[in-house]
Amino acid sequence: MTEYSIEDLQAIARKLRRHVISMISAAGSGHPGGSLSAADIVTALYFRVMRHDPANPHWPDRDRFIMSKGHAAPVLYAALAECGYFPLEWMTTLRQTGTCLQGHTDSRLTPGVDMSAGSLGQGLSIGIGMALAARLDKKDYRTYVLLGDGECQEGQIWEAAMFAPNYNLDNLTAIVDYNGLQLDGFTRQIMDLEPFVDKWRSFKWEVLQVDGNDMKQVIDALQKAGQVKGKPVVIVAKTAKGKGVSFMENNVDWHGKAPSKVETEIALRELA
Amino acid sequence: MNAYAELTTREAFGKALTELGGQDTRIIVLDADLSRSTMTKYFAQAFPDRFIQCGLAEQNMISIAAGLASCGKIPFASTFAVFASSRCFDQVRMCVAQPRTNVKIVSTHGGITVGEDGSSHQAIEDIALYCSLPNFNVVVPADSIETVEAIRAAAVNEGPFYVRLGRSKTPVVYPSGCSFRLGKADMLREGGDAAIIATGIMVYRAVEAADTLGKSGIRCRVLNMSSIKPVDRQAIDAAAVETGAVVTAEEHLLHGGLGSIVAQVLASGTPVPLASLGIKDTYCKSGKPEELLEANGLTAADIVEAVKGVLARKK
Numbered sequence: 158m159t160e161y162s163i164e165d166l167q168a169i170a171r172k173l174r175r176h177v178i179s180m181i182s183a184a185g186s187g188h189p190g191g192s193l194s195a196a197d198i199v200t201a202l203y204f205r206v207m208r209h210d211p212a213n214p215h216w217p218d219r220d221r222f223i224m225s226k227g228h229a230a231p232v233l234y235a236a237l238a239e240c241g242y243f244p245l246e247w248m249t250t251l252r253q254t255g256t257c258l259q260g261h262t263d264s265r266l267t268p269g270v271d272m273s274a275g276s277l278g279q280g281l282s283i284g285i286g287m288a289l290a291a292r293l294d295k296k297d298y299r300t301y302v303l304l305g306d307g308e309c310q311e312g313q314i315w316e317a318a319m320f321a322p323n324y325n326l327d328n329l330t331a332i333v334d335y336n337g338l339q340l341d342g343f344t345r346q347i348m349d350l351e352p353f354v355d356k357w358r359s360f361k362w363e364v365l366q367v368d369g370n371d372m373k374q375v376i377d378a379l380q381k382a383g384q385v386k387g388k389p390v391v392i393v394a395k396t397a398k399g400k401g402v403s404f405m406e407n408n409v410d411w412h413g414k415a416p417s418k419v420e421t422e423i424a425l426r427e428l429a
Numbered sequence: 430m431n432a433y434a435e436l437t438t439r440e441a442f443g444k445a446l447t448e449l450g451g452q453d454t455r456i457i458v459l460d461a462d463l464s465r466s467t468m469t470k471y472f473a474q475a476f477p478d479r480f481i482q483c484g485l486a487e488q489n490m491i492s493i494a495a496g497l498a499s500c501g502k503i504p505f506a507s508t509f510a511v512f513a514s515s516r517c518f519d520q521v522r523m524c525v526a527q528p529r530t531n532v533k534i535v536s537t538h539g540g541i542t543v544g545e546d547g548s549s550h551q552a553i554e555d556i557a558l559y560c561s562l563p564n565f566n567v568v569v570p571a572d573s574i575e576t577v578e579a580i581r582a583a584a585v586n587e588g589p590f591y592v593r594l595g596r597s598k599t600p601v602v603y604p605s606g607c608s609f610r611l612g613k614a615d616m617l618r619e620g621g622d623a624a625i626i627a628t629g630i631m632v633y634r635a636v637e638a639a640d641t642l643g644k645s646g647i648r649c650r651v652l653n654m655s656s657i658k659p660v661d662r663q664a665i666d667a668a669a670v671e672t673g674a675v676v677t678a679e680e681h682l683l684h685g686g687l688g689s690i691v692a693q694v695l696a697s698g699t700p701v702p703l704a705s706l707g708i709k710d711t712y713c714k715s716g717k718p719e720e721l722l723e724a725n726g727l728t729a730a731d732i733v734e735a736v737k738g739v740l741a742r743k744k
Contacts, residue, residue: 217501264499264528272499273528276519282489283524286496286504289481293457293502313520316489 176235192232225280226305242269278311307339322361336398369394441573443468495524510536510552540680557685571632578609620648624668638732702742
C-alpha cells in the first residue's frame with residue numbers, strides 16, 4: 158500500500174469533505190456537520206493506520222472500524238469509495254430508493270461496513286466483541302470505534318467503558334469526535350460531558366488528547382494507541398463541527414440538513 | 430427415560446450448552462451476573478476462556494455478542510426473560526435483528542411461573558417483542574428434553590434465535606425423546622373435533638385437557654407450537670380445516686403472542702371459532718406458580734372449558 162505523506166492525507170481529507178457535501182446535497186438530506194468534523198480521523202485510519210484490503214472486505218485479519226455515530230455515514234462512504242470498496246458513482250445514490258448507501262450505515266448492504274449503526278451508543282460494545290474475538294483467535298487485528306461526543310450521553314457507552322479495561326482490551330481503540338455540538342445545541346448546555354478525560358481515566362482507560370482536525374496529531378495518537386499494553390485507549394479528539402466549510406463550522410444548524418445549490422457551490426469552492 | 434427428563438429446562442440448557450461447547454469452539458457464552466440461575470455456570474466451569482461475564486449490563490452484553498458473531502463466533506447470551514427482552518430491545522434490534530448477526534439469546538425465568546419474585550420478574554411480553562423483529566427465530570420448548578433439541582437447533586442454524594425457558598420444573602411431555610424441527614408443529618394427539626395449539630409449559634396442560642375431553646368422547650388434536658417464529662401455518666390451517674375449532678394456550682400476554690399469531694393465520698385462511706388462553710392485558714403478582722396459573726385461567730381445566738366453548742360455536 159502507498160505510504161501517503163501528511164500533505165497527501167490532508168488532500169485526501171479535503172476530497173472526502175467535498176464528497177460529503179456533494180453526496181448530501183444530491184440526497185437532499187443528511188448530516189454534514191458530524192461527517193466534516195470526523196473527516197481527518199477517518200482519512201488517517203483508512204489511508205494510513207488501518208490494515209485492510211478493499212478487494213477483500215471480509216478478510217478475517219483486517220482491522221475493524223465501527224462508525225458508532227452512524228449519522229456520519231457519508232464520510233465513511235467517501236473513504237470506502239476512494240479506497241475502492243465500491244465505485245465512486247455509488248455516492249450519487251446516497252439515501253435514494255434502492256441504494257447500497259443507506260442514510261445510516263448498514264452492514265448488510267455496503268461493502269466494507271463492519272456493522273450497522275444509527276441508534277447511538279452501541280458501537281463501543283460491538284467493538285469489544287470484535288476485540289474479544291481477536292484475542293480468542295490469537296489474531297493481531299485491531300478494532301477502532303469512532304464515537305460522537307453527544308453520543309457519550311448514552312448509558313451503554315459507560316457500560317462498555319467499564320467492561321473494556323476489566324478485560325484488558327489493548328487491541329481496542331476508541332476515538333471521540335469531540336466537536337462540542339449535538340442536534341439541540343452545544344453539548345455543554347444540553348448535557349455537559351465534562352470533566353470528560355477524567356471520566357475515561359477513572360474508568361481505567363489510557364487517554365490521549367489531540368486536535369482531531371490536525372492530521373499529524375491524529376496519526377501520532379493512533380500509532381501511539383497501538384503501543385499501549387494491558388488496557389484500551391481512548392483518543393479524545395477536539396474537532397470543529399462542519400470543519401472546512403466556513404458557514405457550517407461550529408454552527409448547530411448544520412447538524413442535520415442538506416446545503417442548497419448555492420451553498421453547495423460555496424462549500425465546494427472553500428474545500429477545493 | 431431421557432437423561433434430561435429430571436431437569437428443569439434451564440438446567441437442561443446449561444448441560445446441553447456445555448456439551449455443544451465441547452464440540453464447537455466457536456460457541457461463546459455471555460451472561461449478565463445470572464450464570465448461577467440461568468445455568469450457564471456449567472459452561473463457565475468447563476470453558477472459562479469462552480465464558481464472558483458481562484456484569485449487570487444487558488445492553489452491553491447483546492452488542493458484544495453481535496461483535497463476536499461478526500467475527501465468526503456463535504455467541505449465546507443469557508439472562509432472565511424480562512431483561513433479555515425489554516431491557517436491551519434496541520440493542521437486539523440494531524445489533525442482531527437488522528444486521529442478522531448469528532446471535533443466540535436464551536432466556537430463563539420466562540412467564541408468570543417465576544412466581545414469588547412478582548411482576549418485575551415475570552416476563553409476559555417477551556414473545557411479542559421478539560416475534561415483532563424481522564430475521565428472528567423464536568422458540569419456546571415444552572419441556573427439558575425439547576429444550577436440548579432447541580438449543581442444538583439454535584447452535585446449528587445460522588441467524589438470530591430467541592429461546593425462552595422457565596424457572597421451575599416442567600412436567601415431561603417427551604419422556605422418550607423428541608425431534609424438534611424449526612418451523613414445524615408437533616402433533617401430540619390426533620383428533621377431529623377441535624384443536625388445542627399450545628406452547629411452552631402449556632403443552633403438557635393441553636395434553637392433559639385433551640385426555641380429559643377424550644373420556645367424554647371429544648377427540649382433540651394437540652399441537653406443540655414450540656417454534657412460534659417461523660410458525661407452522663400449514664399445521665394451523667390443517668387444524669382449522671380438519672377440526673373446525675381452535676383453542677390456543679400460552680404463558681404470555683394475549684396481545685402479540687401465540688394466540689395473536691394463530692388468529693392472524695386463521696383469519697387469512699380458514700376462519701373458525703377460536704378461543705385464546707393467556708394473560709389478559711394485566712401484570713400479575715407474587716405467588717406460587719400453580720396458584721398464578723390458576724388465577725390467570727391457565728390450567729388444564731381452563732383449556733377443557735375453552736374447548737367446550739368453541740365446540741358450542743361450531744356450526
